[in-house]
Amino acid sequence: MLPSTKKSSPRKRRRTQEERRSETSGKLLKATVDLLLENGYSRFRIADAAARAKVSRGGQTHHFSTKKELIEAAIERLFESEVGQAEFDAAKTADEDVIDQAARHAQDFLTSKLYTVSLNMLVSAGEEEHLADGVREISANSRVPIEEAWVHRIAQSGISRQEAAAILVLLWSIQRGYVVGRKIEGGRGKKNAGELEFAVGLLTGYLKSKRLGSPALPSSPPSPPGSKLGNGIPVEGAVDHKGQQGRSASTRDQILDTTYQIMRDLGHAGLRSAKVIDQSGVSRGGLLHHYPTKDLLVAAVYERIVDRIEQDSLRRIGATKDADILSAIVEDAQARFFDDSYKVTLDILIASGKDESLAKVRKALEERYSPGAQNQWASRLMESGVEAGKAYQITSFLWNMVKGIAVRNLVQKQGDLSEQVIALGLELAGQAARS
Structure with missing residues (x-):
């Protein structure tokens, strides 16, 4: 074989x-x-x-x-x-x-x-x-x-490292603000393409002017007063705690304040009914009477935070003089995004964004405060003489700059650099408004 x-x-x-x-x-x-x-x-x-x-x-x-x-x-x-x-x-x-x-x-x-x-x-x-x-x-x-x-x-x-760092952080902060607004907050506008081109154009022009020997970076603007929401959610207006309705309102306040503090310190993942009961002093029956489910409780906290923020913005928008609009936009954004409550709202949107209870609250808030603080600031700029399209671009530029810095600060806070970036952003926004 x-x-x-x-x-x-x-x-x-x-x-x-x-x-x-x-x-x-x-x-x-x-x-x-x-x-x-x-x-x-x-x-x-x-x-x-x-x-x-x-x-x-x-x-x-x-x-x-x-x-x-x-x-x-x-x-x-x-x-x-x-x-x-x-x-x-x-x-x-x-x-x-x-x-x-x-x-x-x-x-x-x-x-x-x-x-x-x-x-x-x-x-x-x-x-x-x-x-x-x-x-x-x-x-x-x-x-x-x-x-x-x-x-x-x-x-x-052809510029200093300090100037280069400010330019980069400003650019990336604006982009970070766009992305967080679109992916987490559900902001309008699919890709913010025109707004990004506006920011790139401003910074490209600024870099070119620096190569030609323009003055150094602007000095840092004064920081706005701190927000009052650090340790709890303030209640709008005095509440009469006499009678059944007053006692019920007082119980809700205790529950919501406690829930906010737990979420601020431990995150949505650390929120447990037992913790709310223990720290608020409200009975289990009392908690379930007001908020039968965790979804309803979280949605109520979100609504309370946003109500306070939007009402504060409306007061600033109405009280600001035309000459101070740009700095007021930044101060309003800082009060909103630099506060602990912003991290809590992001946490809620990430963890509960698909929940029906939160969706209903968000829809009601959108209708209640339409067209929103950012758009109302843009309208104020238009009233001061800035062309409509440019007013919206400038407002978005400043608003997302501050939001992006706030998100960047979740990793590491660099106070001096942040102030320098904000000063540069205000300078460029001012030039755009005057051109």
Whole structure:
């Protein structure tokens, strides 16, 4: 019999233990990111991540023993590729395109899974779990080389590093404000394309003027008075607590103040009925009488915060003189976005944005305060003589600048730099209004 000429199949190489470990880890990290995107942090469960990755609970525990370890590892892995991309994009950019390309890089980053997940964590993870601190440290450590790549490139075009940093933070803060408004707050306008072009145009012109030897950065404006919402939600108007209606209103106030404080300190994920009962002194029956479900309670807190904010804005809009409109827009935005209550509202929108109770409250608030503070400030600018289209662009520029700085501050506050950025934004807005 002739020997067979058929070649035997090559034996498949067995994967090493390290390769198997890396594959399992990668599956868990991907599942974690996907679940955080779909459900938010408050509804994330480590067992769900293991199930989606098709990894046993024992295998999951072997790789990541706690939820904190798993989430931090997932975010850190996403950041690694972002740093390299920033350095590559900045290095290949020409001087005349540096602002436009920096904006493009930011747009890609701010619409990425990484940004969505990390923002979700910074807003929603309660301080009690120390998870927000870990995410904040990862974000801060990664932000340094990302921003440094672009600051270095902008400075190479002929300005100081201080000026380059202010330009970059202003640009990215405006973009951050746009993205948060659209993705979380549900703001109008699909992509803010015209508004972004307006901001890029202002900063490109400013950078060109700096190369020609214009004066240094403007001095920082005085900070506006702090908001009064730090430790609770003020009640609008005095409440008569005599009689049944008064006692009922007093109980609601206790419940809502306590719920707000818990959410401010522990996040939506840390909100429990037992905590509200214990800290407010209201009985379980009293809590359920006023707010039968957690969704209704959270929606009521959201409504109370927004009511106070919008009423404060209406007072400022009515009391501001024409000559002070630009600075008043910034002060109003700072009172709104720099306050603890803004983080609470973002947390509510991330965790409960699809709940019917909150949707009804948001619709009612939109109708109650239409057309909204930002649009009403733009109308004030128009009344002062600024053309309509430009008035809306300038208002959006300043409004989103402050909002973006507030979100940036969730990672790390840099007071001096923030004030310098706001001063630059006001200077550019003033030039645009006068042109």
